[in-house]
Structures are given as structure tokens and as C-alpha cells.
Amino acid sequence: MKIRSLQILFVLLLVCPSLENPRIALAAGGDTPKSAEAEIQALKAQVAKLAKQAQNSQDYIAICNLEDAYGYYVDKAQWDQVADLFTKDGTLEIGLRGVYVGQDRVRAYLHKLPDLKYGSVFNHMQLQPMVTVDSDGKTAKGRWRAFIQVGQLHTRAQWGEATYENEYVNQDGVWKIKKLHAYFTYYVPFDKGWDKGGDPPPAAIPDLPPDQPPTEVYKLYPDVYIPPYHYKNPVTGR
Amino acid sequence: MRISSLLAVVVLLFAAVALWSLRGAFASSDSKPKGTEAEIQALKAQVADLTHRTQYAEDYIALSNLQTAYGYYVDKCMWDQVADLFAKDGTLEIGLRGVWVGQDRVRAYLHTLPDFKNGTLFDHMQLQPMITIDRDGKTAKARWRAFEQFGMLHSAAEWGGGVYENEYAKEDGVWKIKKLHYYMTYYVDYYKGWDQGGLPVPGPIKGLPPDQPTTDAYKAYPDVYVPPYHYKNPVTGK
Numbered sequence: 001m002k003i004r005s006l007q008i009l010f011v012l013l014l015v016c017p018s019l020e021n022p023r024i025a026l027a028a029g030g031d032t033p034k035s036a037e038a039e040i041q042a043l044k045a046q047v048a049k050l051a052k053q054a055q056n057s058q059d060y061i062a063i064c065n066l067e068d069a070y071g072y073y074v075d076k077a078q079w080d081q082v083a084d085l086f087t088k089d090g091t092l093e094i095g096l097r098g099v100y101v102g103q104d105r106v107r108a109y110l111h112k113l114p115d116l117k118y119g120s121v122f123n124h125m126q127l128q129p130m131v132t133v134d135s136d137g138k139t140a141k142g143r144w145r146a147f148i149q150v151g152q153l154h155t156r157a158q159w160g161e162a163t164y165e166n167e168y169v170n171q172d173g174v175w176k177i178k179k180l181h182a183y184f185t186y187y188v189p190f191d192k193g194w195d196k197g198g199d200p201p202p203a204a205i206p207d208l209p210p211d212q213p214p215t216e217v218y219k220l221y222p223d224v225y226i227p228p229y230h231y232k233n234p235v236t237g238r
Numbered sequence: 239m240r241i242s243s244l245l246a247v248v249v250l251l252f253a254a255v256a257l258w259s260l261r262g263a264f265a266s267s268d269s270k271p272k273g274t275e276a277e278i279q280a281l282k283a284q285v286a287d288l289t290h291r292t293q294y295a296e297d298y299i300a301l302s303n304l305q306t307a308y309g310y311y312v313d314k315c316m317w318d319q320v321a322d323l324f325a326k327d328g329t330l331e332i333g334l335r336g337v338w339v340g341q342d343r344v345r346a347y348l349h350t351l352p353d354f355k356n357g358t359l360f361d362h363m364q365l366q367p368m369i370t371i372d373r374d375g376k377t378a379k380a381r382w383r384a385f386e387q388f389g390m391l392h393s394a395a396e397w398g399g400g401v402y403e404n405e406y407a408k409e410d411g412v413w414k415i416k417k418l419h420y421y422m423t424y425y426v427d428y429y430k431g432w433d434q435g436g437l438p439v440p441g442p443i444k445g446l447p448p449d450q451p452t453t454d455a456y457k458a459y460p461d462v463y464v465p466p467y468h469y470k471n472p473v474t475g476k
Contacts, residue, residue: 050285145363161387234304
């Protein structure tokens with residue numbers, strides 16, 4: 001009798017804690033129990049990953065807007081606004097004019113370009129972004145193209161096309177142009193089209209020599225040149 | 239003797255279980271107060287929703303980059319790089335040339351197009367994306383347009399414009415072109431512009447018959463045609 005009641009008490013005591021705690025009951029069912037702490041840690045890791053992914057998308061948008069804004073200022077010859085899009089150590093290389101190093105030099109170069117006045121067209125459409133944000137979210141690269149219409153009343157009308165390979169950097173949460181490199185594909189007179197050769201690229205600026213020579217020497221249409229891609233084939237990775 | 243030893247064991251067990259239960263009670267009141275479970279569930283639901291939305295934005299960017307990369311390779315006649323952007327069962331249909339089925343056939347077709355050599359201009363600007371990602375995030379569709387400047391030194395200068403209705407599939411985390419269909423709106427001689435009729439849409443290629451006939455028969459400018467939209471009006475849904 002005594003032994004039997006003791007046995008019952010013994011069994012009850014063994015069962016009791018698992019009844020009290022449903023997670024132990026779950027554990028007995030083969031499911032790995034997760035403490036609240038573990039679940040919160042898992043959620044934190046997911047949120048951190050999401051924050052990074054969301055930031056990457058936001059960065060893509062900010063960089064697209066930055067390049068678009070560049071184009072709209074260039075159209076209207078707002079050279080100080082253009083220069084302000086560059087980092088202090090930013091560089092600019094247009095065609096075969098050489099490299100201007102640092103925001104002050106970029107600004108000086110830009111002010112050598114035409115003013116916006118009656119009779120001028122200086123459209124530089126910024127098109128076809130292929131933007132790659134680096135995994136640290138601090139730097140990015142973009143391939144773009146410009147479709148260009150330049151005109152001076154009674155003087156000249158030209159089509160032009162260029163490929164950009166640009167670099168950007170995020171400084172204190174703001175994306176800036178670190179390096180802008182425009183490779184011209186062609187410049188042609190409006191009345192001659194693109195089957196009769198083309199115009200030469202914009203000439204060097206005699207009274208403002210660049211800080212560095214052109215990084216690549218190439219010819220415009222009718223010659224052909226492939227500006228190097230900053231990215232691999234997005235499907236094959238090659 | 240036996241009973242007393244059993245009793246001793248039971249008492250010890252009781253004490254151990256009691257202590258353990260108390261510890262468990264303290265621990266659970268520490269790390270999992272009432273409502274914690276509900277909060278964790280709510281956070282999980284939010285994280286799942288954010289994961290979906292973040293992925294959507296990432297997919298949009300990847301799809302946009304895929305199509306712009308396509309254009310940059312086409313410009314330079316890099317036909318193998320272009321073919322590599324297609325899924326193994328991908329299809330390609332340009333103008334009225336018929337449908338090429340499968341990556342190998344797409345590649346064969348592409349290699350009938352011009353090589354990139356001096357005197358060649360083959361610009362195909364990829365513009366104006368209207369991208370729709372399907373709910374499951376595995377497939378997508380997009381309408382794009384190309385604005386073309388085609389030139390062969392001393393023989394041809396043309397403008398071209400057209401609309402793409404493309405489909406994409408995500409395979410092992412990588413977006414690929416599943417179907418590319420380009421409807422040409424016009425091809426015109428550079429010197430004639432678009433008020434004197436236009437050039438015919440490119441038809442079948444001698445020596446490489448397509449796998450399927452053209453899906454929609456239409457004529458380019460001066461005829462008019464509305465390529466079907468893959469989407470409804472985004473405002474009215476009609």
C-alpha cells in the first residue's frame with residue numbers, strides 16, 4: 001500500500017513539470033523548442049538582413065536620381081550645381097579631354113563649357129542605368145548612356161552618344177559622384193547622319209590642361225570601341 | 239530497508255523537481271512574460287511581409303539591370319553575351335523574323351547579325367521600363383522600348399523604334415530572359431525622316447528558318463499597330 005502510493009506520487013512528480021511547461025511537452029514530441037530569446041535573435045538577424053536589402057534598393061534609387069539630376073543640370077549649363085554633385089576628391093573625364101581631379105578642378109573645367117543662352121541646345125539625356133551597389137553599401141558603380149543634342153543657332157547641330165562608367169560613394173548617408181567617365185561613341189552633324197563618318201570629339205581645352213592624361217585612348221565612329229564593363233554578365237557571372 | 243531507501247530516493251527526486259520547477263518558473267517569467275509570444279508572432283508576420291516587399295524591390299532592380307545589360311551587349315554585337323542572358327528554353331522574336339526557341343537557336347540567330355567592326359553603329363537604347371513581377375516572385379513581364387540608331391559607313395543610316403513585351407524567369411536566384419519579343423514601330427532612312435513612309439520590318443533570314451512562325455503579323459510605319467500590353471491600366475485595372 002505504502003509502496004504503491006509512493007510509486008504513484010513518484011510518477012505524478014515526474015509528469016508534473018512537463019505538464020506545467022508546454023515547451024517541454026513539445027520537446028518530447030520531437031520539435032526543437034525555441035526560447036523567446038532564440039526567436040528574438042532569429043528575428044533580429046532577419047531584420048538586419050532585410051535592412052541591408054532595403055538599403056540596397058534605396059541606394060539604387062538614390063544613385064539613379066543622382067545621375068538623372070546630373071543630366072538635368074548639364075542640359076541647362078548649371079555648372080556649379082553639377083560640380084556640387086561630386087565628392088571633394090571626385091574626378092571627371094569627358095571624351096579625350098583628360099582627367100580633372102578634385103571638385104575644384106571639376107568645377108573649373110565645367111565653367112569652360114558653354115553658358116545657357118538664347119540659341120543654345122545642350123541636351124544630355126541620361127538613359128539605361130545598369131547600377132551595381134557594392135555589398136558594403138558604401139560604394140557603387142553605374143553604366144549609363146547619354147543621348148546628346150547640341151546646337152548653336154545658325155552655327156551647328158549635332159547628335160552625340162556616349163557611354164558612362166561612373167563610380168559613386170556614400171558619404172554621411174549622401175551619394176556623390178566619385179568618378180565620372182564619359183566615352184563618346186559618336187558625334188555627327190545633324191544634316192549628315194551616321195553613314196558618312198563623324199565629327200571629332202570635343203577638343204582639349206588649351207588654357208585648362210587636365211591633371212592627368214586620358215585613361216584610355218580610342219576613336220569615335222566610324223571607328224568602334226567597347227568601353228570596359230564594370231560588371232560581369234548578370235546571368236553567367238562571366 | 240527497501241521502503242526507506244525508496245522513500246529517500248523519492249524525497250530527493252521531489253526536492254530536485256521542485257527546485258527545477260521553481261527555476262523554470264523564474265526563468266519563464268524572466269524571458270517570456272505574458273504577451274511575448276503574441277509579440278513574437280506579430281513580428282514574424284511583419285518580417286514575412288517585409289521580406290516579400292524587399293524582395294520585390296530587389297527583383298525590379300535585377301530585372302531592370304538585366305534588360306539594360308542586354309542593350310549594352312547588343313550595341314556592341316556581343317552575341318554570346320546576349321544569348322547567355324536567356325534561359326535554356328528561352329525564346330526570341332524580333333520583328334517579323336519568326337520565333338527562335340531555346341538558347342542554342344537564339345544564339346544561332348544572333349550570330350547572323352552584324353559583327354562589330356569599323357563603320358558599324360548598332361545602338362539599341364533600352365528605355366521606359368514597365369515591369370510587373372508576378373506574385374510568387376518567380377516570373378515577371380516587362381514592356382520596354384528600344385530607340386535605335388543604325389549605321390553602316392557609306393551605305394546606311396537609319397532610325398528605328400519599337401516596343402518589347404518580354405518575360406523573365408528566376409532560376410536558382412538569377413533572373414533570365416524567358417521570352418523576348420520586339421515589335422518594330424518604324425524603321426526610317428535617316429535622310430527621309432518619318433513623313434515619307436518607312437522601311438519594311440525585317441523578315442525571315444535566308445538559311446536559318448525560325449522554329450515557329452511570327453506570332454503577330456503586323457506592319458511598321460506608316461501602318462500602325464498596338465502591341466498587346468501584358469498589364470492592365472495601373473489606375474483603373476481595366
